[in-house]
Amino acid sequence: MRQIQIQKPGGLENLKLENVDSPNLANDEVLMKIYASSLNYHDLMVALGLIPTDDKRVPLSDGAGEILEVGSDVTRWKIGDKVMSVCFPNWVDGPPKYELLSFIGDNEDGYAAEVIAIKETALTKIPDNLSFSEAATLPCAGLTAWRALVDEGNLKKDETVLIQGTGGVSIFALQLAKCMGAKVIATSSSEEKLAKLKELGADELINYKEHPEWGKEVLKITNNEGVDHVMEVGGGGTFGESVRAAKLGGHIALIGVLSGPAVSEIILPRIFLKQVRLSGIAMANQQSQIAMIEFIEKHNIKPVISDTFDLANLSDAFQHQIDNKHFGKISITMGAE
Numbered sequence: 173m174r175q176i177q178i179q180k181p182g183g184l185e186n187l188k189l190e191n192v193d194s195p196n197l198a199n200d201e202v203l204m205k206i207y208a209s210s211l212n213y214h215d216l217m218v219a220l221g222l223i224p225t226d227d228k229r230v231p232l233s234d235g236a237g238e239i240l241e242v243g244s245d246v247t248r249w250k251i252g253d254k255v256m257s258v259c260f261p262n263w264v265d266g267p268p269k270y271e272l273l274s275f276i277g278d279n280e281d282g283y284a285a286e287v288i289a290i291k292e293t294a295l296t297k298i299p300d301n302l303s304f305s306e307a308a309t310l311p312c313a314g315l316t317a318w319r320a321l322v323d324e325g326n327l328k329k330d331e332t333v334l335i336q337g338t339g340g341v342s343i344f345a346l347q348l349a350k351c352m353g354a355k356v357i358a359t360s361s362s363e364e365k366l367a368k369l370k371e372l373g374a375d376e377l378i379n380y381k382e383h384p385e386w387g388k389e390v391l392k393i394t395n396n397e398g399v400d401h402v403m404e405v406g407g408g409g410t411f412g413e414s415v416r417a418a419k420l421g422g423h424i425a426l427i428g429v430l431s432g433p434a435v436s437e438i439i440l441p442r443i444f445l446k447q448v449r450l451s452g453i454a455m456a457n458q459q460s461q462i463a464m465i466e467f468i469e470k471h472n473i474k475p476v477i478s479d480t481f482d483l484a485n486l487s488d489a490f491q492h493q494i495d496n497k498h499f500g501k502i503s504i505t506m507g508a509e
Contacts, residue, residue: 182221235283261294313340387416476500
């Protein structure tokens with residue numbers, strides 16, 4: 173079977189396509205044929221060597237496919253079942269604990285392969301209304317947006333959500349929020365992408381290149397109240413404006429660090445005077461993923477995939493991600509569905 177391995181020290185030139193034997197199956201594992209994966213910022217960091225991992229690690233934390241074989245102790249799945257990954261295979265329910273947070277595609281081999289042997293508890297069903305490629309966009313980006321808005325945010329109808337940019341988490345947050353009856357304010361530096369956000373249902377648009385202090389624009393739009401929820405994916409370069417944009421008692425979900433990991437401006441007084449609630453979000457547990465799947469089926473939500481690459485062209489896909497040419501998710505395919 174085909175498999176991508178990262179050779180030390182990382183870097184796109186060190187992503188190597190290998191032909192290897194299919195893995196052996198333990199009693200509590202299933203053999204999964206992988207049809208599709210998708211790219212996340214975490215995957216890029218691993219590929220570039222910015223998140224250290226073992227030599228010859230198989231990257232990618234998202235995957236969807238079909239059960240080919242089951243171990244003798246497996247009771248959850250049968251041959252032919254359509255399944256998708258969970259990013260933390262050991263975090264089934266309850267609050268996060270360090271011992272549960274071994275990450276696929278980082279601490280363990282991931283889904284940049286045509287076949288994987290994995291514990292039966294490390295998978296859920298895919299939504300009935302989605303293809304393998306669509307389902308493979310959900311375990312990281314979709315679930316992060318779900319936890320931010322639902323598990324931690326307790327989003328209510330008629331509340332306002334601010335999304336930043338047009339990456340996977342932001343697009344999923346837009347889709348989820350609109351299904352829940354919320355108003356969405358979206359930012360981007362591209363007029364073309366802003367138009368696409370409008371087509372997806374965004375209520376208000378802000379070009380942050382034209383308005384570097386875009387938090388002030390958010391306040392104008394909301395009659396100086398601010399928004400109930402901020403999906404903070406930018407990190408150090410955007411956090412100050414996110415605090416400005418949040419309403420009194422609002423919620424900021426800290427998700428990404430696309431513009432840097434550190435905040436230069438001291439804004440602590442603004443945070444506590446506005447009584448902002450901060451939530452650090454890194455995906456969620458398996459029960460949360462199951463709840464998200466049910467919601468996606470009920471509302472027939474379709475993930476947005478802008479680009480598709482074959483597994484052999486994974487380095488090109490990562491470069492496409494680096495160049496910020498995508499809108500929504502970048503899909504990686506291993507073969508015909």
